[in-house]
Amino acid sequence: MELFYEIEGDGSPIVMIHSGGVDSRVWRYMVPELAQSFKVITFDGRGTGRSPAMQEPASLVEDLRKLLEHLGLDRVTLVGHSMGGQVATDFTLSYPSMVEQLVVIAPSVTGFVYSQEFTNYMTSVNAAAPDISKLVELSLAAPIYRSTMASPHRSFLSEMHAHYMTRVFTEWTCFEVLWPEPPAIERLEKIAANTLFIQGTIEWPDMYNIAEHFKRVPAIQFATIKGADHMLVLTHAEQLANCIQHFILGEHDGQILLI
Known part of the structure; x- marks a missing residue:
């Protein structure tokens, strides 16, 4: 296996798929909690x-x-978190028999048309290439990182982001990612797995539109963490882990709201 992976704990397997711009270290605060009950990959x-x-x-x-x-x-x-949620969603549609339950945290989704606000932000960030420090600065200045960048996790997120950007501009020779067709946004009602959609309240408006699309998933629950931004996997790790554990164990009933 080419990809680097780690396994912690015993029990039913949970596979964690990180977002773009970081790496699997982003789960460091959630894994110990989940590994008390599950095998976490x-x-x-x-x-x-x-x-x-x-x-x-x-x-x-x-x-x-x-x-x-x-x-x-x-x-x-x-x-799956962010783009990791996109991977998890597409995998669930492509290999439904392999997915027991699906948890998406502030996910992106293939086929979604993003707002002008978001595309303008991405354009401004990309224009700074290949200046790594400027790329990191502009990227993390987005309002969806406001809570995290005001927290003790600021330096850790910045370091992961810089490591990712450095690899992209010094090691990558191809930038093309292949996604299944048709796009997931056209097939969300075909997701058979029990699904949990979690997001914070400090997000692009696009995230609320994505959540609306996920309402087409037949067996879905929604959870909201007040005051959390896009990197809630760092700032609200314990709450997230508890929410995921309750969901997997079936200890949920209707709408889930985290305060």
Whole structure:
């Protein structure tokens, strides 16, 4: 297996898929909580952390499938954050028999048309390339990082972001990611797994639109963490872990609201 991965704990398997711009270290505060009850698998996505750089067009969904086959896991719970939620959603649609339950945390989704506000932000960040420090500064200045950048996690997030950007501009020779067709946004009602959608209240308006689309998933619960921004996996790790544990164990009833 090419990808770097780690396993902690015993029990039913949970696979954690991190967001873009960071690596699997982002789960460091959630894993100890979840590993008390489950076998928790974290890994660095292709081109991030300690996994190989992007050298050719890659399917992150197929990377995940190969990892599960390597580990001998036939059926797992997926927990995906941001773009990791996009990977988890597409994987669930592509390999439904392999997914016991699905948890998406502030996810992106293939086929979603983002707002002008978000695309303008991405354009301004990308214009700073290849100046790593400027890329990190502009990227993390977004309002969706306001809570995290005012917290003790600021330096850790900045370090992970800088490490990611450095790898992108010094090691990657290909930037093409392959996604299943048709886009997931056109097929959300086909998700058979019990699903939990979690988000904070400090987000792009786009996230609320994505949540509206996820209401088409037949068996879905929603959780909101007040005061949390896009990096709630760092700032609200204990609350997230508890929420996920209750969901997996079936200790939920209707709308879930975290205060």
